[in-house]
Amino acid sequence: MAVAPTPAERFIQGILPENPVYRQLLGLCPTLAVTNGLQAALTMAGAVAFVLFCANIVTSTIRHLLKPHLRIVIFTLIIATFVTITDRFLAAYMYGMSKLLGPYIPLIIVNCIIICRCEVCASRQSVFAAGADALGQATGFALALVSIAAVRELLGSGMLFSVQVLPESWPNWVIMILPPGAFMTLGLLVGAVNWFEQRRSEQAESERG
Amino acid sequence: MLYFTDIILIALGAALVNNFVLYYFVGICPFIGVSRRIDMAIGMGFAVTFVISIAALLSWTITTFILMPGAPLSKFVAGWFMPPDAAAKVDLTILSYVVYIFAIASSVQFVEMYVRRFYPSLYRSFGVFLPLITTNCAILFACLIIFSHIVGVDNPADVWDLGKSLTLAVFGGVGFTIAITIMAGIREELELCDVPQSLRGAGITLLVAGILAMAFMGFTGVDSGLKKAMTPSPVQAQQSSRE
Amino acid sequence: MIWVTVSLAAATMVGMAVTMSYILGWANRAFHVDVDSRVEAVIDALPGANCGGCGYVGCSDYAEAVVAGKAPVSKCTVGGDSCAAALAGIMGVEVAQSWPYRPIVHCGAHYDDRLDRAEYHGEKKCSAANLVAGVQGCTYGCLGFGDCERACEFDAIHVIDGLATVDYEKCVGCGACAKACPRNIITMIPFKYERMLAVTCSNKDIGDEVKVVCKVGCIGCRACSRFCSLFHMEENLPAIDYDKYCGDFMEELSKAVQKCPRKGLVLMGKPSPRDQEAVSDKTLPRVIEADFKTTVDDTEWWG
Amino acid sequence: MSMKPLHPMEPIEPGKLERLKRNYLVQAWLVLMLALFFGAALAGVHLELAPKIAANKTNETYVKIPEIILGSELAEELAQQGEALIVEPHTVAVEKEQRRIVYTIYEASYPDGKLAGWVAKSSGQGYADKIELLIGFTPSVDTLTGIFVLDQKETPGLGNKIITLDWRQQFSNLKTLQPIEVTKGGASDPNQVDAITGATISSRSVTGIVNNAVADLRGPLTAMANARGK
Numbered sequence: 001m002a003v004a005p006t007p008a009e010r011f012i013q014g015i016l017p018e019n020p021v022y023r024q025l026l027g028l029c030p031t032l033a034v035t036n037g038l039q040a041a042l043t044m045a046g047a048v049a050f051v052l053f054c055a056n057i058v059t060s061t062i063r064h065l066l067k068p069h070l071r072i073v074i075f076t077l078i079i080a081t082f083v084t085i086t087d088r089f090l091a092a093y094m095y096g097m098s099k100l101l102g103p104y105i106p107l108i109i110v111n112c113i114i115i116c117r118c119e120v121c122a123s124r125q126s127v128f129a130a131g132a133d134a135l136g137q138a139t140g141f142a143l144a145l146v147s148i149a150a151v152r153e154l155l156g157s158g159m160l161f162s163v164q165v166l167p168e169s170w171p172n173w174v175i176m177i178l179p180p181g182a183f184m185t186l187g188l189l190v191g192a193v194n195w196f197e198q199r200r201s202e203q204a205e206s207e208r209g
Numbered sequence: 210m211l212y213f214t215d216i217i218l219i220a221l222g223a224a225l226v227n228n229f230v231l232y233y234f235v236g237i238c239p240f241i242g243v244s245r246r247i248d249m250a251i252g253m254g255f256a257v258t259f260v261i262s263i264a265a266l267l268s269w270t271i272t273t274f275i276l277m278p279g280a281p282l283s284k285f286v287a288g289w290f291m292p293p294d295a296a297a298k299v300d301l302t303i304l305s306y307v308v309y310i311f312a313i314a315s316s317v318q319f320v321e322m323y324v325r326r327f328y329p330s331l332y333r334s335f336g337v338f339l340p341l342i343t344t345n346c347a348i349l350f351a352c353l354i355i356f357s358h359i360v361g362v363d364n365p366a367d368v369w370d371l372g373k374s375l376t377l378a379v380f381g382g383v384g385f386t387i388a389i390t391i392m393a394g395i396r397e398e399l400e401l402c403d404v405p406q407s408l409r410g411a412g413i414t415l416l417v418a419g420i421l422a423m424a425f426m427g428f429t430g431v432d433s434g435l436k437k438a439m440t441p442s443p444v445q446a447q448q449s450s451r452e
Numbered sequence: 453m454i455w456v457t458v459s460l461a462a463a464t465m466v467g468m469a470v471t472m473s474y475i476l477g478w479a480n481r482a483f484h485v486d487v488d489s490r491v492e493a494v495i496d497a498l499p500g501a502n503c504g505g506c507g508y509v510g511c512s513d514y515a516e517a518v519v520a521g522k523a524p525v526s527k528c529t530v531g532g533d534s535c536a537a538a539l540a541g542i543m544g545v546e547v548a549q550s551w552p553y554r555p556i557v558h559c560g561a562h563y564d565d566r567l568d569r570a571e572y573h574g575e576k577k578c579s580a581a582n583l584v585a586g587v588q589g590c591t592y593g594c595l596g597f598g599d600c601e602r603a604c605e606f607d608a609i610h611v612i613d614g615l616a617t618v619d620y621e622k623c624v625g626c627g628a629c630a631k632a633c634p635r636n637i638i639t640m641i642p643f644k645y646e647r648m649l650a651v652t653c654s655n656k657d658i659g660d661e662v663k664v665v666c667k668v669g670c671i672g673c674r675a676c677s678r679f680c681s682l683f684h685m686e687e688n689l690p691a692i693d694y695d696k697y698c699g700d701f702m703e704e705l706s707k708a709v710q711k712c713p714r715k716g717l718v719l720m721g722k723p724s725p726r727d728q729e730a731v732s733d734k735t736l737p738r739v740i741e742a743d744f745k746t747t748v749d750d751t752e753w754w755g
Numbered sequence: 756m757s758m759k760p761l762h763p764m765e766p767i768e769p770g771k772l773e774r775l776k777r778n779y780l781v782q783a784w785l786v787l788m789l790a791l792f793f794g795a796a797l798a799g800v801h802l803e804l805a806p807k808i809a810a811n812k813t814n815e816t817y818v819k820i821p822e823i824i825l826g827s828e829l830a831e832e833l834a835q836q837g838e839a840l841i842v843e844p845h846t847v848a849v850e851k852e853q854r855r856i857v858y859t860i861y862e863a864s865y866p867d868g869k870l871a872g873w874v875a876k877s878s879g880q881g882y883a884d885k886i887e888l889l890i891g892f893t894p895s896v897d898t899l900t901g902i903f904v905l906d907q908k909e910t911p912g913l914g915n916k917i918i919t920l921d922w923r924q925q926f927s928n929l930k931t932l933q934p935i936e937v938t939k940g941g942a943s944d945p946n947q948v949d950a951i952t953g954a955t956i957s958s959r960s961v962t963g964i965v966n967n968a969v970a971d972l973r974g975p976l977t978a979m980a981n982a983r984g985k
Contacts, residue, residue: 025241025411026238028234028237028238028241029234029235029236029237029238029346032234032237033233033234033235072314073314076310076311076314077307077311080306080307080310080311081307083306084303084304084306084307087306088303103350103353103354103357106306106349106353107235107346107349107350107353109306109310109349110310110345110346110348110349111346112238175423178422178426179231179232179234179419179422179426180419180420180422180423180426181419182234182419182422183415183416183418183419183422184415184416184419186415187408187411187412187413187414187415187416187418187419188412188416190408190411190412190415191405191407191408191412191413192407194406194407194408194412195406195407198406198407
């Protein structure tokens, strides 16, 4: 049997080999919806990280009390509670951001990443391992969000973090900020990641053979 | 008449102009996952439409009667412990997300059991999609939109009643069905195409979805135009009244 | 105020949880469907990938079919033998000995054997060429554009000299090639032995017409069916009854092979030690691309 | 007392404790406990943060009021002097086409009590979604002082130019007596504004919302101003 990954390995796994967006195609709704600017994307990633971390820790703490047929209900309850808390904190301390993200913060509840991590990892592992796993997955999610947002914001408005980066003469590709741009950017990036991955495995194979 | 206009505008907006999938990006997971065959896509679409309507009914009822400030039930219960004017301010809206997701989860499970018991053939064809729907953002999103039109609305005339809420839900589901069926049709044809290896699967689907979203952008402004056509311009009305 | 709100919120949540669990508990009893406990056991034993590889909609559908006795226990390709054994344990049946299924290409015509060819300017795919009449005379035989080769994940089928040829050393029997072939000339048969006899033609036309389009195609002479009872003729084409196929028929079969005027009965499968010895000093032929090249500019068919 | 031998097939009567354990409410004790705990915790969070969120919401409007009424330069000057306008919210209900429309009106006055102007919040359908506006009036309600876009989802790069100061400034000093018109290419008449290139509908939507609000509110606001003057 394979050796169970250490917490550190779990952390690294989440960043690229098991990246929730590019490799597992989970949590696509916020990935598409909030990536028209880097600030919104980072806030979203932070919110998801907080919820994921808290939900993983709590689930892992009570993992011995869970009954199989009620576990999903309990995961949902935990996640929904933390999402509500996040939503209110954003509304109280980052009002503009909260207004910009609008319904996509409560939609974290149905983000498959979190319930998937609770089910796959946190309900079976120690608190420490679950925490590391949450951080890894959250970092991977944040990286994916930031990469998409960077492409869209740069091409769509010539800016990064609302600071003009490209010369003023850049004809803003408005379509990148609109919904179609989101789909296309994600599609091409998924293709690019697959391509790299394929090339790497081919190289590894040719080295072996 | 005005009410009728509102209903039409809400329906049109939810189904086409602000399509749940292609404009708001909710329900992407089934949109990518279950759009490989047209019959499955239609099954998923109907299942979503059905559940979304039930969820809208429940969330409207719960919000109006329990959660919102001054809701009859919470006001009544709080009235036992505190003066009525304070009781009217009891605000339970913070529970809304938790309550909605629970209402969705349990109604999905209830529908699943019911259909399985009484319509086994129907259960065979679309029952398999029901568990997937619990974590479908489109349902929760519809509840949230309805919530935003009940709580915190400045103008009492703009607060949505059950009819408007259900319209949004049903036509949101119809919009989802339209989008996922078109997508499935395109993907069936894509099977015959020589797609670059790395783009196969999710990549090409997302690119096609982008083009589809672009097509749906053509609907933008249709609702505002229709609204102008259906309501006499107030300025004109004012001018004519002056004459 | 504070305490009323807090307790009201808590009470709402608990009330909701209680209502929910009562309604669902009631529904569970009221809408109870008698599910054979074996179905649940089978579902648990299956991998739950819902891949549809068994030919059913999902694992639960297959489980119901197994319990109803409509499906054999060995259909799950993902779970493999251990899964089949587990299902057999639940169902109280023995796993019937299952043979590995391998593809057979029912065409034996290499490029030069085919007659009445025409230049084909279209996309170099069987699925596309199949839609065009007159690419080659035979409307049943292998087109040689390698749709099967592209479908194979295991590099186990190649177009050699215009004919799809299975590499049985590499083949795992996934059936992808059989699905990919637009002319349906690849079938999956149970390999009871290392090498199986196969009819290498799919042409159902009468002999004279076959001779016009192919040098090796079956002319429907019925010689094989006269010498061996395993053959029966279907629309001018012999078919082998693989259910009955076994060593007892070896003599009859070899006679049929000898009598076939077109040498269209061929043993397929892993090469025998004798074959390997015979070719050990020769270099194996390279894979040759199908040579249906157009004489006009390559880009023209795009319009 | 001799004990009856237990028949092997006879079901054993479940004990009280057993029955209790099978009750689904008891099975779900963890869910109920969590629901109780989380419900209380959420209410706590709400009580803690609700005032702050409410303040955020009103502030969003209030910080814009001086700029709309006085213009950005004067507003800054006032802020530098460490003084602020006193803002008092009212609601005005207007009956129109059998429908009751409620406007939120902010009455702004200088620290010395002199009326500085009125700001009304109004919203309507834009090209893509709802547009929410703040509209400023002079104390006598005969002239607009300016508008501000609180919320919009117009097309980026085209329709969303309605938020730029350049375009909004066209609305300051327009008379309220006749409706504002939108023209393409060079406003010549006093009550005309230029449409944004490529976003005529967005421009018309904003103008329509302003015209609506002006038509609805000119009467009530004048009455309020007069009442205050007395």
